[in-house]
Amino acid sequence: MHILTLQFFFVLCIPPQDEQLKGVVGASGGSMIIAGTTEVLLNHFVKGMDPLSSVLAPRVYHKLTPNVVQYENWTTVYGEHFELPAEVRAFLQKRGHDLEGIAGGTICQFIVQDLEAAEGNKLMGKLVGVSDPRKGGLPAGY
Numbered sequence: 001m002h003i004l005t006l007q008f009f010f011v012l013c014i015p016p017q018d019e020q021l022k023g024v025v026g027a028s029g030g031s032m033i034i035a036g037t038t039e040v041l042l043n044h045f046v047k048g049m050d051p052l053s054s055v056l057a058p059r060v061y062h063k064l065t066p067n068v069v070q071y072e073n074w075t076t077v078y079g080e081h082f083e084l085p086a087e088v089r090a091f092l093q094k095r096g097h098d099l100e101g102i103a104g105g106t107i108c109q110f111i112v113q114d115l116e117a118a119e120g121n122k123l124m125g126k127l128v129g130v131s132d133p134r135k136g137g138l139p140a141g142y
């Protein structure tokens with residue numbers, strides 16, 4: 001399990017349907033945590049992206065004050081580059097948003113439980129864990 005070392009930490013459990021937990025997301029990143037974890041959840045549970053792509057997707061943040069949309073544009077110490085695509089930036093600008101690139105943001109860890117794979121046995125299922133490459137590390141199960 002990847003150890004989170006930043007000061008702020010937040011874990012959100014997806015409300016269970018049929019009494020089964022769907023997923024858990026946690027993040028570090030202070031005031032950006034709510035936005036970052038929400039984006040990961042929406043990517044997977046609404047947009048249907050796979051868990052890894054849901055975490056990899058470049059994120060945007062809006063704190064209302066200042067009235068600026070911050071978008072990821074940075075290369076981590078591990079050499080991975082995260083940048084909101086130009087067409088998404090253009091879309092946001094067209095809608096009147098002021099944009100600001102930031103080098104950083106939230107670091108999200110995401111676990112999805114897929115009980116469909118259980119074939120009827122509710123005590124068995126598939127867990128998919130994603131450790132955000134923005135910080136390195138890797139998921140491990142024990």
Ligand SMILES: *[C@@H]1O[C@H](CO)[C@@H](O)[C@H](O)[C@H]1NC(C)=O
Nearest residue numbers: 073074083086089100101102
């Ligand atoms: C992204 O950051 C790099 C390095 O700071 C900068 O040269 C580039 O213009 C930025 N691009 C965008 C779209 O913000």
